[in-house]
Amino acid sequence: xxxxxxxxxxxxxxxxxxxxxxxxxxxxxxxxxxxxxxxxxxxxxxxxxxxxxxxxxxxxxxxxxxxxxxxxxxxxxxxxxxxxxxxxxxxxxxxxxxxxxxxxxxxxxxxxxxx
Amino acid sequence: xxxxxxxxxxxxxxxxxxxxxxxxxxxxxxxxxxxxxxxxxxxxxxxxxxxxxxxxxxxxxxxxxxxxxxxxxxxxxxxxxxxxxxxxxxxxxxxxxxxxxxxxxxxxxxxxxxxx
Numbered sequence: 001x002x003x004x005x006x007x008x009x010x011x012x013x014x015x016x017x018x019x020x021x022x023x024x025x026x027x028x029x030x031x032x033x034x035x036x037x038x039x040x041x042x043x044x045x046x047x048x049x050x051x052x053x054x055x056x057x058x059x060x061x062x063x064x065x066x067x068x069x070x071x072x073x074x075x076x077x078x079x080x081x082x083x084x085x086x087x088x089x090x091x092x093x094x095x096x097x098x099x100x101x102x103x104x105x106x107x108x109x110x111x112x113x114x115x
Numbered sequence: 116x117x118x119x120x121x122x123x124x125x126x127x128x129x130x131x132x133x134x135x136x137x138x139x140x141x142x143x144x145x146x147x148x149x150x151x152x153x154x155x156x157x158x159x160x161x162x163x164x165x166x167x168x169x170x171x172x173x174x175x176x177x178x179x180x181x182x183x184x185x186x187x188x189x190x191x192x193x194x195x196x197x198x199x200x201x202x203x204x205x206x207x208x209x210x211x212x213x214x215x216x217x218x219x220x221x222x223x224x225x226x227x228x229x230x231x
Contacts, residue, residue, distance in 0.1 A: 033219070035221075040124075040223065041223055041224075042119070042206060042221035042222050042223045042224055043160075043206070043208075043219075043221040044221075045218060045219070048218070058218070088158060090158075090160065092160075099148075100146060100147055100148030100167050100168070100210050101148055101165050101167060102148075102210070103150060103162050103165060104150075104160075104162075104219060105162070106152075106159055106160035106161075107159070108157070108158060108159045109158040109159060111158070
C-alpha cells in the first residue's frame with residue numbers, strides 16, 4: 001500500500017537533547033512538508049521541500065532542521081534551540097505539480113513530549 | 116497575506132441531521148484551491164473535498180459538499196446525514212498561488228460531535 005509513515009508515534013526526550021523524527025513516503029511524490037500542531041490550533045508549516053536536495057523554511061522554522069537526500073525521506077530534527085518542542089508533528093507529501101488541486105497526503109503523526 | 120478563519124471551535128449535531136462548518140478565507144491570489152480535512156482522535160489528517168477557485172459548480176463527495184461563495188470568500192463544508200463516525204476535528208485549508216510558493220494554510224479547526 002502506498003502511503004506515508006512516521007515513526008515513532010510517541011517520542012519522549014529530555015530537555016536539551018536533539019531528536020529526529022522520521023518521515024518516509026512511497027507515493028513517488030516530489031514535495032514533502034512538516035507541520036506542527038498544538039492543542040486548539042491549526043497546522044503550522046515548519047519546512048517544506050519541493051525537490052531532492054532543496055528545502056525552504058516555513059512559518060516556524062526556528063529551532064528545527066531538515067534534510068532531503070532521498071525523494072522518499074524527509075527527516076525533521078528538533079534541536080535544543082527549539083523553545084517549546086512538545087507538540088504533535090505531521091509530515092505530508094504531494095505530487096508537487098503546483099496545481100491547485102494537488103492535495104497533501106498526511107502521515108499518522110508523531111507526538112513529541114520533552115521534559 | 117493568506118488567512119483561513121474557522122469561527123466555530125465546537126459544533127454538535129444530532130445523528131442523521133445535516134451540519135454546516137464555516138470557513139472564510141483571505142487571499143490576493145486570483146487562482147487558489149480550497150480543501151477540507153478531517154482529523155479523528157488518532158491524529159491522521161484525512162482529505163475530504165476540494166474546490167478550485169475557478170470551479171463554477173460546488174464540489175461534492177458523497178455526504179460531503181462544499182458551499183463555495185467566491186464573492187464572500189467563504190467555503191463552508193456541509194455534511195449530510197451525520198454519522199457517529201463523523202465526530203472529529205475538521206480543518207479548512209487553502210493552497211495559495213505563486214505568490215505564496217503554493218503553500219497550504221490551515222484554519223484552527225472545528226470540533227464536531229455527533230450525538231446519538
